[in-house]
Amino acid sequence: MLTTLVNAQMKGIVMGMTGVKREPIIGAKLKLLGSREGTQTGEDGKFELVLPKQLPDTLVISAVGFAPDTVIVNRSDRFISLDITLFAEKLLPEIVIEMRRKTHAISRLKTLQVEELTSGELRKAACCNLSESFETNASVDVNITDAVSGAKKIQMMGIDGVYTQIQMENIPYLRGLESSFGLNSISGTWIESIQITKGTGNVVNGYESMAGLVNLELKKPTEMERFYANAYANIFGRVEANFNAGHILNERWSTGWLAHTSGMFGDMDNNGDGFRDIPMGNNLAFLNRWSYQGKKMESQFGFNTYLDRKYGGQVGYDRNLDEGKYGVEIDSRHIDVFAKTGFFMKKPYNSIGVVYNFKYQTFDAKFGIRNFKGEEKRGYVNAIFDGILGTTDHKIKVGLSNVYVDILQHMDSLSSDRVEFVPGTFAEYAYTGMRMSAVLGARVDYHNLFGFQFSPRLHTKYTLTEYTDLRFTAGKGWRVPNYMIDNISLLASSREWIMLNELKPEISWNMGGSIVQELTLFKQKGSWSADFYHTLFENQLIVDREGGLTMFSNQEGGSYSNAFQTELTISPKRNWELRFAYKFLDVKAKYGGMSQQQVMIPRHRGFFNTGYITRNKRWEYDLTVSVFGESRLPGISPTDGVYYSEVYPMVNAQITHVFKKWDFYLGGENLTNYKQKDPIIDAANPFGSKFDATEIWGPVMGINVYAGVRYAIKRKK
């Protein structure tokens, strides 16, 4: 399995120097003159290259618009990382050779365990918004939370998505009122790549990453298509349209537009329970940003608006008519203004970045006779100083942040209003050595209602062999729960809500480790990984659904998650990839007085994905099979015994045909047509005392078939 250890691997980064600015070059070419081995830099300008047996060799580095450079590579460069700077051709007509031989943190070998979903991976699931973007991935689960509102939530390590911090280009995003429906507000076609970090993330971006961190990189004005359109329709009556456009105005200014609209027009009731399987409605999302790249500073600013209306419930329900039908209405809107500025300082490698974000949002929901009203104002400032201590082996980040949240939540007779000010300060030190690297960080935040919180975090990585990486992480995260909006789906039930305690912050410690092994099988590259994470809550707001009530209470201790995942990726042939994953989730807390597995969390999950691209790259085939094991269901009464859901499969497939500018795709979801039987309890009496549409563990909708087209005018390099 393990190929000979004589081959050494070299990693590094290629940066481009244009005037004052030094930034990574994507697509720079690297070539060894002797062995004729070569590679290109990926995103972030990073590369990996297997060194041949015959050394020394000459490595040639070249990139469009930059003067090429060479460096002699020796046997001693095994494990070493190169930091290469190319100089702009127009800047220096003479060729400048300047080599900085220093180690550098590398994408594959980031100190944190980061899984990257690139645009190629995102193409595999054509639809629709962020929640579908995780379909071809085993680390993040997406769950339907009730049978009437269409809400979807992510989960990492079996822990609810609210404990995973979602950020848009390093700005905390989808929090507060967006925690339940926010995934719908970002279209899949806006996203360039997604980085999934397991465990607590960096301290730089806040204190809320408890189980994981998901960062979204949107399409960049300078690199995105000049024009891009996507249209989609499925057999349930859902249609979507997306338009993206990027303009480079001059050397310094560029702008990008991202627009998305969708509508669900079908009044679908496939299981005949009298309820719409997914709500009808429409939404509109728009994002515009401007980018300025100057000599001493760069800046980005823009805005994002979102408007969403959904109406579900019993078939024929009309919000304007009062016919005594059970109706579900969701009205969500937000406007978001963001800005980022970066200043380069005289000393190389030193910079200051400031991020601002202001958001205004309203969210109103109605589930039958139960109403929720929410309003949120949020302000966020984060200032980061980035620098090195002597060499780039030792990097530091220090900064200050401030969060302002004014959130109002009203539901039935309950209300939860508060104003938060959370000033904080943080420091992070990153060491990159030959084999060992570490990121040590800590932050202190002062919450105006809950006082000081100290959050230390540690991430380490050790390169065992050139094909094996070991990682370890431990850290603390915390958040202030919004028990109403975080659990808004549970309103689709007659169960009464009871809040037993005063609100307290939720605090968790996460620790875990992983092993990543690169393999060569069938003469192709493959990899195997395994990771285990333990999340222990010092305090968690537990939702206890045992015994006919929805009870919220602070549970100090006794709540934890153990998550094990292993994944094997092999490529039996060029252009053909197979991925197998297995996940074990042990997520327990005290429910109904006993330590029990959290409801709706399968203990076992299997995952298989295969993708094949024809040799002429004009046909892409993709198939994903997931198997979900039994999950515990909430008991009706404490003495009722334990109920489990069925084991079920989920099969998705897609075919894409690629033309020069056009792509056509045809896909199917839930191809085995598996449906949870009677997803709504007592659907005949929606206002009765037994009605419950929240016991959802499987698909409500049957087989779905969709088709769509993409059109792109790419930017010429």
Next chain:
Amino acid sequence: MFMLNATFAQEKKGKTETAVIQTSAECGDCKDRIEGGLNYTKGVVFAELDLETKKVTVKYNTKKITLQQVKEKINAIGYDADEMKAKPEAVQKLPACCQPGGMRKQ
């Protein structure tokens, strides 16, 4: 410098032939250009460039395209194809690293 490896009517009724053509490709960007250009050409079943040898393997349907035309297409993209030289005006449009000797320029 080129081998012709004819595979007659193995799968489909149309005659397909596979040719291995020596090109003047320099780098990964060239690979994308040559493969991209040929794969969208009518009659080409697939084209794959090996960056180590700079040889492109082209499987094509003889009823729709001739070997001569395949080579002309490569010339039009800006690269030599065996004995046939690249079109100078196409070469000029290539980025610096794809220019002849672009990877060796120091």
